[in-house]
Amino acid sequence: MKKFFGYLRKNLLVIAISFSLGGFVGYKVLESLGIAFLINSIPIPEGSIADKDAFIEILPAGKPLVQKELIPVEKKAKNIILLISDGMSLSQVSSYRLLKGGPNERIAVDKFPVSGIVLTHSEDAIVTDSASSATAFSTGKKTNNGALGLDKDKNILENFTEIINKYGFVSSLISTSEITHATPAAYASHIDLRWKTDEISVQMMDSDVSTILGGGRHFFLPEEMGGKRSDGLNLLEQVESSHTVLKHKNELESFDFSNRGKVVGLFADEALRDAEKPENHASEPSSSEMLNFAINRSKVFNQNGCKGFFVMVEGSQVDWAGHSNDLNYLRREMQDFDEAVKMAFDFALDDQNTLVVVTADHETGGLLIEPASPTNYTSPEVKFSFNTGIGYGSHTGVPVPVYAYGPGSENFTGTLDNTDIFYAMVAALDLSKESGSCLEE
């Protein structure tokens, strides 16, 4: 900036003359010429992103969190589909929309009648991680970064699937990463550190969640067998006696829905549809293919005595695209997520008894949308840039959007804390009478 003011001083005479002359020969013409001259002459310093203007501040001490007052929900929802795009804020939504079809394109979330703003901080950090944020969604309580289903003092917090199971609702968890990833794990485990995947996988298999779909075979196999378990347990073998294990996406189509036992889909060693391994994609399902399966299966549960269903879908790799500062990756993952959102919305539109909530745990990458040249706003060239670090983005503390449709959606508007998402979902269901689990033992 110093450089700029120095420049301005040197050229003051030229600028003064051009503006005063303007008064004589057409103020408007010279005004625009003057501005163009100024803009085109602004020295743009060369430097790296590490040199950008930055301010480190110490924030005021925290105030106690107050839960948002809810509107009583008159017509309750029978079912809830919650879609969480990991690492998605408005810049990811906007970038995908622009890349897909330009500024007037509309994507699935744009059709939702209700939207709001979600604040994302965790118990111990302004910038949350996925575990703490997922725990806020799944339990309504803040916790420290890294913790799943436990509060900051490591007390167990009852999660959403455990609560609604007692009232006769059936739950499904879907993820495009390994199923032991923080977001699905927060709905089916309680552990102080999200990296303890040996424990998380066991707890998830013991949970009352009927359908769990994603990747992560390696987290079910011991290291001796090429897996990632350090406890030596062959959980995959063990799970084959308690669950129907799906390994290929064709099995989603050929599945016999009269089978109402627990199902786990482990379609990849780790995350689904790794861009480096395109040969695997034929056997690994998309988010919407897994959601379609979970909805169809849940409908059968409803026909057989369940009171309703809950499906959580995580678009896990939007976050990874932000971490790796990869726009093409982001586009691919946002497209996959968008298709699942569309499927959920269309189902709810037809069903009229289903609440659909779309949100995110935090933003990743500090994604910006700028004109390619700061002196040319009207050029068709648009610059997308990640600003948290070159090649290794981190999470940011900006709020994320929430979109809602269906019974109970009225509570997903205005500004919400991420814990309020849990309470608004609870308020949407009829939880007046415990009926016990509707799952077959």
Ligand SMILES: [Zn+2]
């Ligand atoms: Zn996350």
